[in-house]
Amino acid sequence: MANTAVLVNEFGKVGLDHHLLRRADEKTVLLEHGCVCCTTREDLVYALLNLLDDEDKGRIPALDRVVVETTGLADPAPILFTVFSHPVLQHHYYVERVISTADVLNGHLHLDRNPEATRQVAASDVVVLTKTDVAEDGEISALRARLQRINPSALIIEVPFGEVDPDQLLRPAADWNNSAPTPEAFVVADGAHVSRTHSTSLTFDGPVDWAAFGTWLSMLLHARGEDVLRVKGLLDAGETGPVLLNGVQHVMHPPEHLEAWPDDDRRSRLVFIARGISSEELIGSLEAFRRIIGARPRLLEANAPV
Amino acid sequence: MCVLCGRDFVAQVHWTNRHIEDKARVSGSDPLEYQRDRRRDRVHRAALTNEVLRHYGLRVEDWSGSKYLLRDKKGRSEIVQDLGALWPAAEKLAGRPLDPLDPALLHTLTEGD
Numbered sequence: 001m002a003n004t005a006v007l008v009n010e011f012g013k014v015g016l017d018h019h020l021l022r023r024a025d026e027k028t029v030l031l032e033h034g035c036v037c038c039t040t041r042e043d044l045v046y047a048l049l050n051l052l053d054d055e056d057k058g059r060i061p062a063l064d065r066v067v068v069e070t071t072g073l074a075d076p077a078p079i080l081f082t083v084f085s086h087p088v089l090q091h092h093y094y095v096e097r098v099i100s101t102a103d104v105l106n107g108h109l110h111l112d113r114n115p116e117a118t119r120q121v122a123a124s125d126v127v128v129l130t131k132t133d134v135a136e137d138g139e140i141s142a143l144r145a146r147l148q149r150i151n152p153s154a155l156i157i158e159v160p161f162g163e164v165d166p167d168q169l170l171r172p173a174a175d176w177n178n179s180a181p182t183p184e185a186f187v188v189a190d191g192a193h194v195s196r197t198h199s200t201s202l203t204f205d206g207p208v209d210w211a212a213f214g215t216w217l218s219m220l221l222h223a224r225g226e227d228v229l230r231v232k233g234l235l236d237a238g239e240t241g242p243v244l245l246n247g248v249q250h251v252m253h254p255p256e257h258l259e260a261w262p263d264d265d266r267r268s269r270l271v272f273i274a275r276g277i278s279s280e281e282l283i284g285s286l287e288a289f290r291r292i293i294g295a296r297p298r299l300l301e302a303n304a305p306v
Numbered sequence: 307m308c309v310l311c312g313r314d315f316v317a318q319v320h321w322t323n324r325h326i327e328d329k330a331r332v333s334g335s336d337p338l339e340y341q342r343d344r345r346r347d348r349v350h351r352a353a354l355t356n357e358v359l360r361h362y363g364l365r366v367e368d369w370s371g372s373k374y375l376l377r378d379k380k381g382r383s384e385i386v387q388d389l390g391a392l393w394p395a396a397e398k399l400a401g402r403p404l405d406p407l408d409p410a411l412l413h414t415l416t417e418g419d
Contacts, residue, residue, distance in 0.1 A: 085318055087318075090318075209354070210325070211322070211347060211350055211351045211354055212354045214321075214322035214389065215322070215351065215354050215355050215358065215389060216406055218320075218321075218322055218389040218390065218392075218393065219358065219389075219393055219404060219405075219406045220406050220407070222390075222393035222394065222397075222404070223393075223403060223404060223405035223406065223407070224405065224407070243325075252321040254319075254321055254324045254328075255321055255324055255325065257325050257328075277407065281407045282407075284407075285406045285407050285412060288412035288413075288415045288416050289406070289415060291357075291415070291419070292354050292357050292358070292415070
C-alpha cells in the first residue's frame with residue numbers, strides 16, 4: 001500500500017501522511033442530457049489533478065494508486081464517468097476496481113431500504129463483509145448469499161476485526177471470474193418479479209462479432225442504461241484472448257482486448273445485473289440479434305430478484 | 307473544432323471504437339495498416355447498424371472516414387461521431403424510442419430466418 005494517496009469525504013483519525021490524505025467534498029455537475037450516472041464529480045477532478053501536479057513537482061512521492069473513499073450513499077457511476085471522460089484524467093488514471101463494504105449486522109436493512117446500497121453492490125468488484133466477528137454464522141452466510149445473488153461476479157471476502165491483507169483487496173482484475181457461475185449451474189428465474197434487481201449470466205455458442213456486440217450493447221445502454229446496473233464479463237470475439245467488458249449503468253470501462261484467456265475455459269461469460277429487465281428479455285433480444293452478432297446466446301444462470 | 311486548422315478534436319473515444327484507436331497509439335504500429343483496419347471496421351459497423359436501423363426507416367453510412375451520416379426516408383439527416391451519438395440522433399429522426407428489447411424490432415430482425 002506504499003505510495004497510495006487516499007481521498008476521503010470526511011477527515012477521520014487516520015495515521016497517514018497528510019500529504020497523501022485529501023478531503024474532497026462531493027460536488028457534482030450534471031451534464032447536458034445527463035442522467036445521474038453521467039455526471040462529473042468536479043471535486044474529484046480537482047483533487048486528482050492536484051495529486052498529478054504535486055507528483056510532477058516532487059511534493060509527494062510518485063504514486064502507484066489512489067483510493068477514493070466515498071460517502072456511504074455515493075453512487076459509484078459518476079466517479080467512474082469522471083475518470084473515463086475527463087480529457088486529462090483519462091490519460092493518467094484508470095479505474096482498477098470498485099470495493100464496497102457490507103456490515104453483516106445491518107446489511108439486509110440497507111439493501112431493503114436504500115436503492116443506493118444495491119447499486120453499490122452491483123458496481124463492486126470486491127465486497128468486504130465487516131463486523132463478521134460479532135455476527136452469527138447464519139447471518140454471515142445469509143448476507144453473503146444475498147450479495148452473490150445481486151452480483152455473481154463480485155469477490156466477497158470477510159474481514160474479522162477489520163484486519164485485511166491489502167493484496168486480497170487489490171488482486172489482479174483477470175481473476176474476477178472466480179465466483180462466476182459454471183455452465184452446469186442453472187437456476188430458473190422467477191419471471192414474475194422483474195421490477196426489482198436481478199442478475200443474468202450467459203454465454204454464446206461461439207465467437208461473437210465484436211463490432212456487432214458493441215452495436216447491441218450500446219443500443220441497450222442507450223435505451224435502458226439506468227436500469228442496467230452492471231455488465232461484466234469476458235467475451236470471445238474470435239481473437240487470441242477475450243475482451244474484458246465492464247460497465248456500470250451508461251458508463252463503460254474502456255474494453256480491454258486481453259492477450260490470453262485466464263484459464264482453459266474459452267467460452268464467453270457475461271453477467272448482467274438489471275432492474276426491471278428479465279433474463280428472458282435479454283436472451284430473447286440476443287437471440288434475435290444472432291445473425292448480426294454471429295453466435296447464439298445460452299443462459300447460464302438467472303437469479304431471482306433480490 | 308479548431309478554428310485554425312479546421313479539425314475537430316475528439317476528446318472522448320467511444321468504448322466501441324477503443325480497440326482500433328488504441329492500436330494507433332502503440333509505438334511502431336503501421337499507420338497504413340491502422341487506416342485500413344479502421345476503414346474496414348467503419349464500413350462493417352455501418353452495415354451491421356443498418357440491419358437494426360432498417361426497422362426504423364433509417365440508414366447510416368461512413369462519411370469521409372471521420373463521421374457517420376444518418377438519414378431517414380424523408381431526406382433529413384444528422385452527422386454523428388460514433389455509436390454513442392448515433393442512438394439519440396436516430397431516436398430523434400425516428401420520432402420514437404430505439405430499444406433492443408422491443409418485440410417489434412426483434413420480429414423484424416428474425417423475419418425470413
